[in-house]
Amino acid sequence: MxxxxxxxxxxxxxxxxxxxxxxxxxxxxxxxxxxxxxxxxxxxxxxxxxxxxxxxxxxxxxxxxxxxxxxxxxxxxxxxxxxxxxxxxxxxxxxxxxxxxxxxxxxxxxxxxxxxxxxxxxxxxxxxxxxxxxxxxxxxxxxxxxxxxxxxxxxxxxxxxxxxxxxxxxxxxxxxxxxxxxEPLQLGQVSVKDASALQAALDTDGSVIVDGIFFAADSATIEAESAEALEQMAELLRSAPELAVYIVGHTDNQGSLDYNLELSQRRANAVVEALSALDGIDAARLDARGVASLAPIASNAGDAGRAQNRRVELVLQ
Incomplete structure (x- = not known):
């Protein structure tokens, strides 16, 4: 118009x-x-x-x-x-x-x-x-x-x-x-960190947010477009055989804390399961933990902040 x-x-x-x-x-x-x-x-x-x-x-x-x-x-x-x-x-x-x-x-x-x-x-x-x-x-x-x-x-x-x-x-x-x-959703707006960028963040901060991991709404089902991010996580683990990490699932604060703790744990478990299915990845090096909305990185008052808080993170053990 x-x-x-x-x-x-x-x-x-x-x-x-x-x-x-x-x-x-x-x-x-x-x-x-x-x-x-x-x-x-x-x-x-x-x-x-x-x-x-x-x-x-x-x-x-x-x-x-x-x-x-x-x-x-x-x-x-x-x-x-x-x-x-x-x-x-x-x-x-x-x-x-x-x-x-x-x-x-x-x-x-x-x-x-x-x-x-x-x-x-x-x-x-x-x-x-x-x-x-x-x-x-x-x-x-x-x-x-x-x-x-x-x-x-x-x-x-x-x-x-x-x-x-x-x-x-x-x-x-x-x-x-x-x-x-x-209007159609514009995909391709999230850049996936490669294995070297993930390693650099772990070396500097001891943790790193893994962009590009998507779940179906209110579910622990990993969406197909997460494949590249999962592969980069796997490449990190292959390149550093001694590395052991926590896979941490985070949610926003919508819904009860008990429910979100359970959902975030299921999502962390799903990531561990997906990585374990890839070649050269030992599940013993991965520890899944769900923390719900207990560690926000943005305000949960609006959609943009809640989207940032729903994330998967790697943390050094």
Whole structure:
């Protein structure tokens, strides 16, 4: 989409007034969709490539959902706050008009539990499926509306999910927005340390992070693209027959500590098993240990930091 058209679409919702309360640091409107009037951004999360689960129909039971859409791509989640004088209906109608102007097709829309289902609000706000837990304060009442829209053109495919709710007890109307821009994952962004680089780091620091080891989500299954990193680890061990190392598995802090300790141990075990299957590697030189999220190298507050913390490390015995 041309920049001029993007700017026009974003401006359709923007009012002339300046928000009385500043947006949270690091946040911004999405280029495809501006804000309503004097809304301010109270919550924000953006990922270059992630998974998003969006409701695509009524939800009667938040724990048994079959109306949902699983998407991957660039994901931006924004929480807006408005004066409650702007009803959920008023805000929703403005967004609907803006989306239509931007050639989006509405796939699903609803209002209140009668149309959306009695489990809809809980699924969207409270389970950590659509929005992360603690993303922004939620208001549970019947004054809510939601819609899911899609646009597919030469520039790609984009989905927009919007949830509007009136929180009259706190004199505000809240808007939660997700934009998913579907695009192929760009692989080849991680450079694998060769055996000599691994040895140099061990000599200097006594430990080294092994980039390029990938596991299936919530699993100890090693992905096929890990083959090169495993081979470089094996080459290190072949070139230094006296070397003995701990294979240490690390996770982020999502989920319970007990579960992540077990998962990180299984992942460390899987690496030892994969190395032992390669020629010239004696499993007796490898000691698998899982430490869960107990040794982070970045903040677990965001996706980028959590990705760094999920890692495999070699440590000298």
């Amino acid at each position: 041309e920049l001029k058209r993007l700017t026009h679409l974003a401006a359709l919702l923007l009012a002339c007034s300046t928000p009385a309360i500043a947006d949270i640091e690091g946040s911004a409107d999405h280029p495809l969709l501006g804000r309503f009037g004097d809304a301010t951004i109270s919550a924000y999360q953006a990922s270059n490539y992630d998974v998003a689960t969006l409701p695509s129909g009524p939800i009667a039971n938040a724990r048994a959902v079959d109306n949902q859409l699983e998407l991957q791509g660039r994901v931006t989640r924004i929480g807006y706050r408005l004066p409650v004088a702007h009803s959920a209906l008023e805000v929703a109608r403005n967004y609907e008009a803006t989306l239509a102007e931007g050639n989006f097709d509405v796939l699903f829309s609803c209002a209140g539990s009668d149309q959306c289902g009695f489990g809809f609000s809980r699924y969207v706000l409270n389970l950590g499926v659509v929005f992360p837990r603690g993303f922004d304060r939620a208001a549970f009442n019947e004054s809510f509306r939601a819609l899911l829209a899609k646009r597919a053109d030469a520039q790609g495919t984009a989905h927009v999910f919007l949830y509007f709710m009136e929180d009259r007890a706190n004199n505000r109307t809240l808007v939660r927005q997700i934009v998913v821009e579907s």
